[in-house]
Amino acid sequence: xxxxxxxxxALMLCCGAAALAQTPSDVRIDIQSGQTRRLRVHCESLRxxxxxxxxxxxxxxxxxxxxxxxxxxxxxATRSWVPGQQPFDVQAYVxxxxxxxxxxxxxxxxxxxxxARRSILRREYSGAxxxxxSLVHQFADDxxxxxxxxxxxxxxxxxxxxxxxxxxxxxxxxxxxxxxRALTGDRSIALSPAWSPDGSLLLFTSYRGGGGxxxxxxxxxxxxxxxxxxxxxxxTSASYSPDGxxxxxxxxxxxxxEIYLLDARGGSPRRLTNSRAIDTSPSWSPTGxxxxxxxxxxxxxQVYVMDHEGGNVRxxxxxxSYTDSPAWSPKGxxxxxxxxxxxxxxxxxxxxxxxxxxxxxxGRSNENPxxxxxxxxLVFASNxxxxxxxxxxxxxxxPPHKLDTGGRPALSPAWSPRRSGSGASGSNxxx
Amino acid sequence: xxxxxxxxxPLVLMLIVLPLLAASCAKKATxxxxxxxxxxTPVPQTTPPPAPAPAPTSESTAPPPFTVQDLRAVFFxxxxxxxxDAARAALDHDxxxxxxxxGIKVVIEGHCDERGTSEYNQALGEKRAQAAxxxxxxxxxxxxxxxxxxxxxxxxxxxxxxxxxxxxxRRAHFSPR
Numbered sequence: 001x002x003x004x005x006x007x008x009x010a011l012m013l014c015c016g017a018a019a020l021a022q023t024p025s026d027v028r029i030d031i032q033s034g035q036t037r038r039l040r041v042h043c044e045s046l047r048x049x050x051x052x053x054x055x056x057x058x059x060x061x062x063x064x065x066x067x068x069x070x071x072x073x074x075x076x077a078t079r080s081w082v083p084g085q086q087p088f089d090v091q092a093y094v095x096x097x098x099x100x101x102x103x104x105x106x107x108x109x110x111x112x113x114x115x116a117r118r119s120i121l122r123r124e125y126s127g128a129x130x131x132x133x134s135l136v137h138q139f140a141d142d143x144x145x146x147x148x149x150x151x152x153x154x155x156x157x158x159x160x161x162x163x164x165x166x167x168x169x170x171x172x173x174x175x176x177x178x179x180x181r182a183l184t185g186d187r188s189i190a191l192s193p194a195w196s197p198d199g200s201l202l203l204f205t206s207y208r209g210g211g212g213x214x215x216x217x218x219x220x221x222x223x224x225x226x227x228x229x230x231x232x233x234x235x236t237s238a239s240y241s242p243d244g245x246x247x248x249x250x251x252x253x254x255x256x257x258e259i260y261l262l263d264a265r266g267g268s269p270r271r272l273t274n275s276r277a278i279d280t281s282p283s284w285s286p287t288g289x290x291x292x293x294x295x296x297x298x299x300x301x302q303v304y305v306m307d308h309e310g311g312n313v314r315x316x317x318x319x320x321s322y323t324d325s326p327a328w329s330p331k332g333x334x335x336x337x338x339x340x341x342x343x344x345x346x347x348x349x350x351x352x353x354x355x356x357x358x359x360x361x362x363g364r365s366n367e368n369p370x371x372x373x374x375x376x377x378l379v380f381a382s383n384x385x386x387x388x389x390x391x392x393x394x395x396x397x398x399p400p401h402k403l404d405t406g407g408r409p410a411l412s413p414a415w416s417p418r419r420s421g422s423g424a425s426g427s428n429x430x431x
Numbered sequence: 432x433x434x435x436x437x438x439x440x441p442l443v444l445m446l447i448v449l450p451l452l453a454a455s456c457a458k459k460a461t462x463x464x465x466x467x468x469x470x471x472t473p474v475p476q477t478t479p480p481p482a483p484a485p486a487p488t489s490e491s492t493a494p495p496p497f498t499v500q501d502l503r504a505v506f507f508x509x510x511x512x513x514x515x516d517a518a519r520a521a522l523d524h525d526x527x528x529x530x531x532x533x534g535i536k537v538v539i540e541g542h543c544d545e546r547g548t549s550e551y552n553q554a555l556g557e558k559r560a561q562a563a564x565x566x567x568x569x570x571x572x573x574x575x576x577x578x579x580x581x582x583x584x585x586x587x588x589x590x591x592x593x594x595x596x597x598x599x600x601r602r603a604h605f606s607p608r
Binding site for chain 2: 338
């Protein structure tokens with residue numbers, strides 16, 4: 001495989017440039033060796049204050065906070081409320097105060113270094129008691145920010161598709177699987193959700209227009225559906241460019257599935273690919289300068305990369321005979337994809353230049369990988385335990401963990417961007 | 432085996448009647464092609480239906496009206512939209528039916544088995560529907576009578592997860608327009 005280094009020089013130059021563009025972080029997730037060096041933190045119970053029912057919600061908040069930190073893939077959390085979990089060799093203590101007054105809650109989050117117990121982070125979050133989980137998620141994300149220079153993803157969401165009889169509906173839930181709710185209920189076939197960069201909208205494919213598949217957009221909070229592309233033939237696989245100004249999608253208005261760019265409202269189509277084969281499933285690089293896509297121009301479907309104008313097309317990897325579902329990491333450095341096996345698909349990851357391709361998840365079928373905004377997690381759909389469900393892998397040696405979608409089968413996940421600054425729950429920063 | 436005299440006759444009767452019933456049911460299910468009296472002997476192509484068992488002969492021989500169900504589905508190999516010999520034979524039959532029933536407009540649905548992504552299969556299903564449409568237009572059917580839609584792998588005919596189900600689901604299928 002390394003013998004391909006004939007391609008070497010140019011690719012390494014690309015790679016180096018991409019690496020320089022990355023924000024450096026303290027924590028290196030080394031998927032090459034399958035090992036991660038997680039920081040040990042010890043969670044101490046939040047001190048309840050205020051109302052009588054503060055104690056009840058604070059115990060739940062304790063567990064949500066510890067799970068968020070574990071799920072961050074940055075930390076390994078021990079819990080003071082679990083017998084036997086001692087603060088062994090920890091880098092920090094995480095805790096604070098949980099104050100409930102009427103319908104409001106205020107979380108004063110604290111991080112103390114170890115062993116000195118010197119305060120290194122203290123921040124207040126307040127909001128409606130009904131929305132207490134989002135305050136905990138924000139604190140967890142800030143703890144990740146404190147240690148890595150980059151916010152966590154506990155406050156993000158995941159859109160997905162639920163098969164209901166012969167139909168498929170669009171759903172959205174918190175990134176930890178909490179509160180899945182239906183966005184569509186039109187008893188049609190909804191597919192391929194994709195978030196707008198600000199997290200406010202979801203593009204999706206649906207047969208709701210009558211006839212063939214068309215592209216629509218719906219507010220991520222629910223609401224009216226608007227058509228984006230209902231041109232003759234297939235309209236599928238839509239995704240916003242990283243700056244939100246364009247939409248890449250697959251149209252067959254010329255009789256064959258080709259990748260097009262549309263403006264953000266779905267107008268002025270510009271064709272990027274030009275082959276008699278199937279070209280579909282575009283995935284943007286985070287710079288918006290390149291697009292990975294699937295094509296069967298070489299026989300079996302394979303992932304290719306082209307630039308934003310449709311030029312400079314090159315096959316991503318030669319290590320596997322059938323690949324599809326490219327997902328470009330929001331960090332830019334890696335591309336996840338699926339490779340066909342006898343039974344279904346495995347999830348693979350390679351560098352953006354196609355080198356260093358390696359198997360990440362196998363076992364029955366594992367499909368539609370999609371990155372979290374931190375580039376540290378992948379969500380994918382799998383029937384590895386029977387029914388189709390969503391799983392998250394942290395790219396390390398831990399087994400993928402299943403998201404609870406309330407007993408519903410689930411497909412085609414899409415991880416939202418981080419919530420933008422307009423904190424709906426009214427986070428209040430001090431310090 | 433001892434069967435009392437009292438039971439013997441009803442048993443014999445059942446043995447005669449049951450196969451007759453079964454034969455007439457099977458005939459209904461296989462839905463013989465309509466016999467058009469005006470045309471010079473429409474011969475059923477390729478696979479002839481099982482020879483009709485001696486059945487109650489009805490006097491009214493009016494042909495059943497043409498429906499889209501009379502058109503044969505076209506089946507494909509894995510990951511392919513190439514027309515096989517069997518597919519061409521089915522489409523030859525369909526072309527004749529469409530020629531004989533000039534007012535009929537149909538939707539050709541392209542379908543795939545469950546393997547592969549939704550997005551790729553939507554494109555593949557479209558290729559299959561196009562392959563069927565192109566064959567029919569080449570056989571003289573006006574393109575305005577044929578529209579296509581791809582369902583990819585989203586509407587399988589057989590929900591199973593084995594080759595026999597997959598083979599049924601890789602198809603171009605006619606529905607009314």
